[in-house]
Amino acid sequence: MLTAKAAYASSFIVEDIKVKGLQRISAGTVFNYLPVTVGETFSEEKQGAAIRALFNTGFFKDITLERDGGTLIVNVVERPSVAKIVIEGNKDIKKEDLADALKKIGLAEGKVYNKQILDKVEQELRRQYFSHGKYGLKIKTEVTELTRNRVGIRIDITEGRVAKIKQINIVGSRAFSNDDLKKDFELSTTNFLSFYSKDDQYSKQKLSADLEKLRSYYLDRGYINFSIESTQVDITADKKEIYITINVKEGDVYTLDKVKLSGELVVDPEELVKLVKVGPGEIFSRKNATETSKAISDRLGDEGYTFANVNMVPEINEQTKTVEMTFFVDPGKRVYVHRVNFKGNTKTRDEVLRREMRQMESSWAASSKIERSKTRLDRLGYFEEVGVETPPVVGTADQIDVNYSIKEKASGNLQAGIGYSQVQGIIFNANIQQDNIFGTGKRVNFAFNNSSVLTRYNFGYRDPYFTLDGVSMGWDLGYTSRDGYQANISRYNTDVANAGFNFGIPLNEFDNLGFDVDLKNTSIRDTDYSPQEIVDFINENGDSFMTLSGGVGWTHDTLDRAVFATRGGQQRFSALATVPGSDLEYFKVAYKQEHYFPLSSDFTFRLLGEVAYGDGYGGTDDLPFFEHYYGGGSASVRGFRDNTLGPRDTPRAGSGQSPRPFGGSSKILGKAELFFPVPFLSDIKSVRIGSFVDAGNVSDGLNFDNMRYSAGLSGQWLSPFGAIAVSVAQPFNDGEQDDVQNFQFTFGSGF
Incomplete structure (x- = not known):
């Protein structure tokens, strides 16, 4: 109710203003909205404006104006406040989400209650539930008056079934x-x-x-x-x-008649022509035309024309059903990089980041170099996240800054823990590793591993920038004791002490050449149940060997990240040989290729192929048995027990033993795997699952007639306790001697 008691016959000068009826709202709030002040003349014309101004605040449900001499009296009745909101019956949408949605339209505890808001409440709730496919929604609201001019609101929801x-x-x-x-x-x-x-x-x-x-x-x-x-x-x-x-x-099908480039061709036209993915006589494709525009824009971006526009201009001939396509190039101004800045590297030194940069300051901005620099930072392994922005420099039209934002993660600590493997059993380990010691990017580590299969101690060091040109250098010292029987292979034990140096030389952005030298002392201990092959080897060559080997390796790496890659590939070729005069003379060569194909934002297809071969030379007839290749297991053909594929040994007469896996001088492996997000965990990047087909085997010589195949499902989790790998596989063609293991898993590292 809006009223004004005309307690005055004519206009008067306001000497004072009094407000009556206030409970929660302060008098100052009323004075702020009231369009009348002390000293003004208040007339009949102003009363309507004063009442409307106060009513529009939404705070009051009744307002009256009175005059007492020179005093203007404002009588108000406040609207009640919302003391409590109770929502019942909601299952599909959380109460917190519904409360946030209601708050946006003005209904929340502590707010002023207005009956008209209930209509908006129902509309908003219907919008929320309709977006979840629930069109049979029923809503009932109940308002209860409480003490001290307050109300409680209860909203009962019957969601109904999803349509x-x-x-x-x-x-x-x-x-x-x-x-x-x-x-x-x-x-x-x-x-x-x-x-x-x-x-x-x-x-x-x-x-x-x-x-x-x-x-x-x-x-x-x-x-x-x-x-x-x-x-x-x-x-x-x-x-x-x-x-x-x-x-x-649908309309008719149109073909391309002519394809032209026009505009300001700041790049050699012959280079741009190679990027055109459409041609005369082809059926018109907007996708191919769009890809052409993007390819040309990216090429111009590499020359500093970061804001280049390449517009498609089609001329349609309705009579001949043809299209003449022109790509109009507007390069804009050439843009230079003013500063390359880093934010968030509280530990990692600035020089460690800058040596990964492919985009230099004071040179023109190249889109591919900016993105490649981001990828190189991401691949260091020191950071959880790496972002990049290219804001324009204020006051200029041809300069930008390149700002990399970094979120560092722990790159080194002391770990001691326990793990389990179906092959190695319970594993005790300790590891002191710092991948980014003192923020220099250098790695130092000491590792201890003890299980039923092996005991290992290792101490290593690596400097990824031993020279300014990116030549890496590292060395390691180690000792390993292995029990062959516990590893599912022939019965023998080895003790190996080694010392080695390695160097890596970058050939270009994606290729690296590596060299390593290893001095190794190997001692073999046979048992009463060792097979005939091992007994004959020891009788002929002895049981202790000193070897000096040299190795060379080439790597071509275009993966977008080191862990859980989604695109790109990696090729590796390696060759190793002991130098002439070593106690044993042999060589090993291997080639591995892996590639990831992004099928969509969530699905990635992976192909992997690997082949390896080894043999003896000089005074050594064959590849020593303790250097043999093995197959089967989570890192090989899943569905077969670790190390069990391939040739078997010959038990000694009267030993009562069955043939055990002996490995071979060559192996082949192939994998095809489709990775997809985990249901209900698609936002978690440390987990992925996949379906796969594996193929492979081990043999003596390059003989792969007895390939083994399997298919199944896999899961991987980079947990706080270490990497966990799980697979369920079914072999296609397992033989009588094959050891099938459908479910396989490993986990380990530090707790």
Whole structure:
């Protein structure tokens, strides 16, 4: 109720203002909104404006004005405040999320209560639940008056069942089937993965994205005049099923007549022509045309034209159904880098970061160099996250800064722990490692490992920038004692002491050449149950050997990250040989290639192939048995027990032993694996699962007639306790002597 008691016959000068009826709101708040001050003349014309101004605050439900001599009296009745909001019946959406949504429209505890807000509350709740596919929603609100001019609000929600998409029909499509057109849609009818993907729940945003995919599908196949005439979304009376109908007009297929480059071609036109992915006579494809524009823009970006625009200008001939395509190049100004800045490196020295930079200060900005610098920082392994921004320099039109933001992680500590492997059993280990000692990027480590299979001590050092040109240098000292029987191979024991040096020489951005020299002393201890091959070897060569070996390796690495890569590849070739005059003379060569193909933002396909071979030379007839290759296990052909594939030994007569894995002088391995996000954990980057097919075997000589195959599921987790690998595999063609192990896992490192 808005009233004004005209207790005055004419205008008067306000000598004082009094406010009556206030409970929670201060008088100062009223004075701030009241368009009248002491000393002004208050007339009948001003009373309406004063009442409207106070009412528009939303604080009051009744306002009256009175005059007492020269005093203006403002009588108010405050609206109640919301003391408590209770939400019941919600299951699909958390109470916190609903409370935040209601707060945005003005309903929250402590706020002024307004009856009109309840209509907005219902609209907002329906919007929230409709976005989750629940169209059978029922809402009941109850307002209870409390003491001290307060109210309590109770909202009872009956969510109902999720409405599922029953049918998606595309009307007017003649050139393609509905299944082909819908295969990349985010929305779908119910399938066996819908419980996780929720693709059978209608969403206006998802439908818009699917309509754009449909449009792109046709435009990429020459239907340049394709159009979506209308879209209908119908829900059944029981609010349980949704039918989506999309009406389209295909039009005709258009081909390219001419393709031209025009504008300011600041780069050699012959280079730009090589980037054009469309040509005369081809069916028009918007995808290929867009990729051409991007490729040209990226090429200009490498020359410093960071803000270059390459616009597609199609000229359509409706009579001949052809398109003349012109790519108009507008390079803009050439941009230079003013400063390269780093933020967040509290421990790592600035020089460690700058030596990874491929984008230099005071040179023109190259998009590929800026991104490559980010990748190199990410691959160091010292940081959890690396980001990059290129803001323009204030006051200039041709300069930018390149700012790298870094979130450091612990790169070294003392670890002592326990682990378990199906081969090694319980593993006790200790490790002191600092990958970035004193922030210099150098690595120092001491490791101890003790299990039923082996005992190992190792001390190592590596300087990745031994020279300013990026030549690395490292050395290591170690001792290893191994029990062959516990490792699923022949019965013998070895003790190995070694010392080695290694160097790495970068050939270019992606290739590295490595050299290493190792001095090794190997002692063999046979047992009463050692096979005939080992007894014969010891009788012929002795049981202790000193060898000096040299090795060379080449690596080509384009992986986007060192752990859980999603794109790029890696090739490795290595060769090792003991020098003539060593107690044993032999060589080993190996080649490995691995590549990751991103199929989408969540799915990655991996291919891996590896082949290795070794043999003796000079006074050594064959590759020594303790240098043999082995196959089977989580790092080889999964589904077969570790080290059990390939040739078997010959038990000594009367020993009563069965043949055991003896390894071979050559091996081959192949893997195909599809990685995808873990259901309900897609945001966690330290976990991934996959489906795989493995193939491989070990043999004497290059003989791979008896390949073994398996398929299954895998899981990997970089946990705080160390890397955990799990696989479930089924061999395809296991033989009588093969040792099948369907479930395999390993975990370890420090607690």
